[in-house]
Amino acid sequence: MPQKIIEPIIVDSFESIVLNIDSHVDKFSQDAIVVFRGVPLSREQQLIITSLFGDRAGWFPNSTSQFKNVWSYEENHSFTMELYNKYDKTKDEIFLPWHLEHIGHENPAIGATWNMEKFTSEEGTGNTLFANICDIYDIFSPDEQAFLSKCRVGAFYGFADDEIAEQKTPVIYDAVQVDKLSKRNALRLSPVFDVQRKMFHLHSFDGIEPTFMEHEMFWKLSTRFTESVYDNENIQQVHVWKQHDLVVVNLFLMVHAVLGGFKSSDRFFHGYWAHAHEGSKYENAQ
Numbered sequence: 001m002p003q004k005i006i007e008p009i010i011v012d013s014f015e016s017i018v019l020n021i022d023s024h025v026d027k028f029s030q031d032a033i034v035v036f037r038g039v040p041l042s043r044e045q046q047l048i049i050t051s052l053f054g055d056r057a058g059w060f061p062n063s064t065s066q067f068k069n070v071w072s073y074e075e076n077h078s079f080t081m082e083l084y085n086k087y088d089k090t091k092d093e094i095f096l097p098w099h100l101e102h103i104g105h106e107n108p109a110i111g112a113t114w115n116m117e118k119f120t121s122e123e124g125t126g127n128t129l130f131a132n133i134c135d136i137y138d139i140f141s142p143d144e145q146a147f148l149s150k151c152r153v154g155a156f157y158g159f160a161d162d163e164i165a166e167q168k169t170p171v172i173y174d175a176v177q178v179d180k181l182s183k184r185n186a187l188r189l190s191p192v193f194d195v196q197r198k199m200f201h202l203h204s205f206d207g208i209e210p211t212f213m214e215h216e217m218f219w220k221l222s223t224r225f226t227e228s229v230y231d232n233e234n235i236q237q238v239h240v241w242k243q244h245d246l247v248v249v250n251l252f253l254m255v256h257a258v259l260g261g262f263k264s265s266d267r268f269f270h271g272y273w274a275h276a277h278e279g280s281k282y283e284n285a286q
């Protein structure tokens with residue numbers, strides 16, 4: 001079992017969350033996730049909270065955003081269940097595999113709020129697992145960290161079935177990036193290697209075409225990244241859902257997965273995506 005259970009912040013009203021927003025964001029900056037429990041929140045209130053975090057965490061939506069489109073969704077996991085025939089996954093088995101959100105997109109989500117509007121499944125089913133990619137970076141030796149800091153990654157999206165095929169050119173970015181909130185180094189890889197093709201590769205090393213040995217080393221370290229996410233209980237965290245929980249998560253840092261044991265009719269959450277630039281994962285706002 002994963003070792004760290006994420007402790008929710010017990011609240012008695014929407015207003016109390018707003019009143020204490022600065023201390024909540026401080027905790028979020030350190031932990032990369034906070035969970036509010038104890039009060040049902042409307043979607044309007046959820047959006048206000050998402051925006052107040054945006055003001056302080058540097059994402060859109062925020063209170064001064066000129067761009068009025070907000071990217072929201074409802075999730076009961078029925079799509080994944082049907083597409084991959086995953087009706088029989090137990091509460092101890094991974095239902096939705098570990099992933100870093102929107103890898104390969106120009107403007108990936110760097111945060112989200114997830115409001116579990118309905119949860120009538122048995123407690124302890126459908127837990128969400130998290131691991132902070134700063135904690136994973138810290139696993140590597142100084143020499144390996146120095147190697148990774150010279151790597152630029154080429155990444156494709158393709159986690160969702162409707163997105164797999166058409167991307168012709170990868171998004172290029174530094175494998176190691178400093179998280180603005182915690183000031184820690186983050187290793188921006190994904191535990192998902194391929195769907196129908198490899199989702200990321202070493203694009204350049206120290207500014208030039210990588211050698212065969214550098215490709216080999218990158219792949220070895222990427223494999224250890226994935227093995228750490230799946231197997232290292234010291235870095236895994238778990239959220240045990242209750243109805244009306246509101247999760248605020250730093251998706252720049254948190255790889256995540258969902259365990260099984262529930263029916264899609266027994267739960268759904270409403271989510272708002274948060275991005276570094278106005279717009280969606282597909283494009284920046286014009």
Ligand SMILES: [Fe+2]
Pocket residue numbers: 099101256
């Ligand atoms: Fe996700």
